Amino acid sequence: MFERLTKDARAVIEGAVAHARGGGARTVEAEHVLLAVLDSEGSRASFALSALGLGESRDAVREAVGEARRRAGLTRAEADALAGLGIDVREVVARVEEAHGVGAMAGESGSPGWWGGGRPRFG
Template identity: 65%
Template sequence: MFERFTKDARDVVRGAVEHCEGAGVRTVGAEHLLLALLDREGGRASFALAALGLADRGDSVREALEESRRRAGLSRAESDALAGLGIDVTEIVARVEEVHGVGAMAAGRRAGRPSFGRDAKRILEQSLRMALAHRDRRIGDEHILLALTTQPGPTAEVLADHGVTHAALTRILYGDAEPKAS
């Protein structure tokens, strides 16, 4: 599949590995792909992010991803569901961090070469589907960004909170709400 990736898309994948290593975690996740996309300039994804006003709000996205990481990767919806059962995730995180330090609940801090986690693999597979749905011959960084908006979880939630939805991206990148049926 990687032979179908454009240079920009390959750079995003490499950047995700670098973000993972920089964070001291062993598993590349969807959040690392998003962070790598935020670092990029000049690609179709960076154009779309700028058009949606995210270019100037990258720090806000990074902070939201960090907050999710501190909650052990739980989305806000998952935290709300637990709150409905009487479990206060914020209180649990505070208590754990009080004893073990900030970020103690973040998963996967180990040495060694990072591997791609299930969510990151799903995003890359979905990026192929996005390219095929739009009849694009290559998988570009824009397809990775589109895929990030389709997979439930903290990364898609953070994007949506910042106005980056699948429908909005599709309009900017392709000028319509949905890809044409084959």
């Protein structure tokens, strides 16, 4: 099936896998695909994102994705909603990372997962 994709689409998939691998994720998620599309300058998808104003904010998008992963995938809106209930997500993240290391809530682990072989899983 992979060979039926366009050259640009294959490059995005490969880039998404690389982003997931680099972040220690066990599955390729939407944020990995988004980062790969932002990296694929000159593609139609990259052009579309640039037209929406995301092209110039590539670094901000990367930072936001990294912060969301540290919050176990919670969006800022969800963190704000929890704050309204008296739950400080930043404090929760800080305490978990203090006990278990940076990135603990992101599900990052030292185990090779599917990187040691086999096919990547997409979430």
